[in-house]
Amino acid sequence: MSHHIEFAGLKKVFGTGPDAVQAFGPVDLSIAEGEFISLLGPSGCGKSTLMMMTSGLLEATEGTVTIGGSQVKGPQTDIGVMFQDNTLVPWRTVRGNVELQLEMRGKSLKEFSDKIDNLLASVHLEDFADRHPYELSGGMQQRAAFCQAMVHDPKTMLLDEPLGKLDAMTRERIRSDLQRLWMQERATVIFVTHSIEEAVQLSTKVAVITPRPGTIERIIEIDLPFPRDFDVKNSPEFAAYVREIQEIFRGYGVI
Numbered sequence: 001m002s003h004h005i006e007f008a009g010l011k012k013v014f015g016t017g018p019d020a021v022q023a024f025g026p027v028d029l030s031i032a033e034g035e036f037i038s039l040l041g042p043s044g045c046g047k048s049t050l051m052m053m054t055s056g057l058l059e060a061t062e063g064t065v066t067i068g069g070s071q072v073k074g075p076q077t078d079i080g081v082m083f084q085d086n087t088l089v090p091w092r093t094v095r096g097n098v099e100l101q102l103e104m105r106g107k108s109l110k111e112f113s114d115k116i117d118n119l120l121a122s123v124h125l126e127d128f129a130d131r132h133p134y135e136l137s138g139g140m141q142q143r144a145a146f147c148q149a150m151v152h153d154p155k156t157m158l159l160d161e162p163l164g165k166l167d168a169m170t171r172e173r174i175r176s177d178l179q180r181l182w183m184q185e186r187a188t189v190i191f192v193t194h195s196i197e198e199a200v201q202l203s204t205k206v207a208v209i210t211p212r213p214g215t216i217e218r219i220i221e222i223d224l225p226f227p228r229d230f231d232v233k234n235s236p237e238f239a240a241y242v243r244e245i246q247e248i249f250r251g252y253g254v255i
Ligand SMILES: Nc1ncnc2c1ncn2[C@@H]1O[C@H](COP(=O)(O)OP(=O)(O)OP(=O)(O)O)[C@@H](O)[C@H]1O
Pocket: 014, 015, 021, 022, 023, 041, 042, 043, 044, 045, 046, 047, 048, 049, 050, 212
């Protein structure tokens, strides 16, 4: 089954009458299987609204979301989601939290045991598997949440500012982890960020969204080799992409 994502005439209005808020759209967008697309847009342009509609947690006012050929009509369980606030429960260990995602989906813990070990090792948490969330730093908690989102092998991932609350160095490190895992798994990823550099580093495409109600201003294909390591990030080509996107936001008057 293909795992492309399709938005057709997708629009969200909150409320009715004079108090109605045109939050997002209408937007048509096709995201190919294995694509890593970042959504970059000013605060309040409707990025989280789009992610909620894609995951089936919020109903669209008009239009449709289709994932892998099936129209989204309710909460999706076969996708991986990660938001700015992590979803770790305090009474379970790191490993227990990752296992919870399997239990909720009725999957065998035994079958996924090696996968959990590999995931925790890939984000350098192998020595903290038996610790509880309160014993972890904010960055470590986000890395654990990342393993939660990935453990059931989702072919579609929705990441809504997952690195937003982290300090710059931790953020840099998790970006690399995320990129490495994406290169291995090639899931279809929609990633919301406020960082232009982060979007250019991680994405095959960047969708620049207009101020509210968000519509797509431009899709920029990022034609740089993966992994986008230190050298790629310091190349003139990388800087040119960042500059191109900065110019769009300058045009909006938001930077
Ligand atoms: N449940 C809601 N009820 C009413 N209005 C809402 C609701 N959720 C969001 N909105 C409005 O919809 C618009 C888009 O909000 P949304 O959170 O999607 O933006 P965003 O692009 O994710 O913002 P940010 O970058 O600041 O996180 C905003 O004007 C917001 O006030």
